[in-house]
Amino acid sequence: MADSTQGAQIPTVICDDVHIVYRVNAGGGGKGGATAALSRIVGKGKAEVNRGVRKVHAVRGVTFTAYRGEAIGLIGTNGSGKSTLLRAIAGLLPTESGKVYTDGQPSLLGVNAALMSDLTGERNVILGGLAMGMSREEVDQRYQDIVDFSGINEKGDFISLPMRTYSSGMGARLRFAIAAAKNHDVLLIDEALATGDRKFQIRSEERIRELRKEAGTVFLVSHSNKSIRDTCDRVLWLEKGQLLMDGPTEQVLRAYERETAR
Numbered sequence: 144m145a146d147s148t149q150g151a152q153i154p155t156v157i158c159d160d161v162h163i164v165y166r167v168n169a170g171g172g173g174k175g176g177a178t179a180a181l182s183r184i185v186g187k188g189k190a191e192v193n194r195g196v197r198k199v200h201a202v203r204g205v206t207f208t209a210y211r212g213e214a215i216g217l218i219g220t221n222g223s224g225k226s227t228l229l230r231a232i233a234g235l236l237p238t239e240s241g242k243v244y245t246d247g248q249p250s251l252l253g254v255n256a257a258l259m260s261d262l263t264g265e266r267n268v269i270l271g272g273l274a275m276g277m278s279r280e281e282v283d284q285r286y287q288d289i290v291d292f293s294g295i296n297e298k299g300d301f302i303s304l305p306m307r308t309y310s311s312g313m314g315a316r317l318r319f320a321i322a323a324a325k326n327h328d329v330l331l332i333d334e335a336l337a338t339g340d341r342k343f344q345i346r347s348e349e350r351i352r353e354l355r356k357e358a359g360t361v362f363l364v365s366h367s368n369k370s371i372r373d374t375c376d377r378v379l380w381l382e383k384g385q386l387l388m389d390g391p392t393e394q395v396l397r398a399y400e401r402e403t404a405r
């Protein structure tokens with residue numbers, strides 16, 4: 144457990160022996176699906192043999208407590224269960240067993256966060272703000288800050304164009320800017336910084352540090368060890384769904400880097 148968990152700390156997220164299992168229809172989209180039809184042709188009817196539900200045990204017995212003011216990095220190789228754990232903390236996935244307790248409603252900010260691609264950036268800022276519980280006046284007050292922070296208009300008037308015309312990096316910037324406009328009890332960020340350019344990454348890392356100071360807890364899933372080093376004081380290392388290590392950033396990252404360099 145990290146040193147930062149000592150003293151008068153207020154818990155914000157508690158995961159108690161959390162297991163998460165996905166159930167996947169192994170039949171390939173059911174009898175009528177295109178994949179199933181292809182399997183029937185290729186396998187000459189053998190597709191039926193594989194029918195049934197397969198289980199993927201993505202998170203296996205994860206236990207930790209996060210405290211107010213912490214920024215916690217989640218690291219691990221592809222498929223180790225980071226995004227799954229984050230979605231469970233956000234309340235978007237049920238646990239198979241074990242419990243997730245949270246203080247307040249966590250906000251999940253992922254690269255796929257649902258903004259409306261046919262609406263302009265401007266409309267999405269307003270809708271996103273309202274969806275986060277801001278009043279219309281608050282949204283109006285913060286609107287320009289959000290647009291400035293996103294940098295969307297640095298190369299022209301893009302905020303008045305539909306979001307489907309944005310590059311993936313521009314979309315990610317706007318999503319982050321909207322989410323970061325509000326102070327969150329628990330902010331969960333899933334690789335959101337990865338698609339922004341370096342200048343935007345620096346700006347968003349700065350904002351994460353501010354959000355922490357404003358007494359929230361931030362979780363950051365990232366494959367960039369640099370982003371984790373720059374923003375987090377504690378790191379959870381997941382591998383095959385299990386919590387391999389939980390401790391101060393430098394200690395865990397060094398162990399992770401030793402392991403992944405092999």
Ligand SMILES: Nc1ncnc2c1ncn2[C@@H]1O[C@H](COP(=O)(O)OP(=O)(O)OP(=O)(O)O)[C@@H](O)[C@H]1O
Pocket residue numbers: 165166167199200201219220221222223224225226227228
């Ligand atoms: N919707 C889903 N249905 C079934 N299995 C899933 C689903 N999403 C993830 N999985 C499986 O759960 C396991 C953990 O996946 P997860 O996306 O949480 O890993 P991750 O550590 O975030 O990976 P990455 O670094 O590649 O983003 C993997 O084995 C993956 O195949």
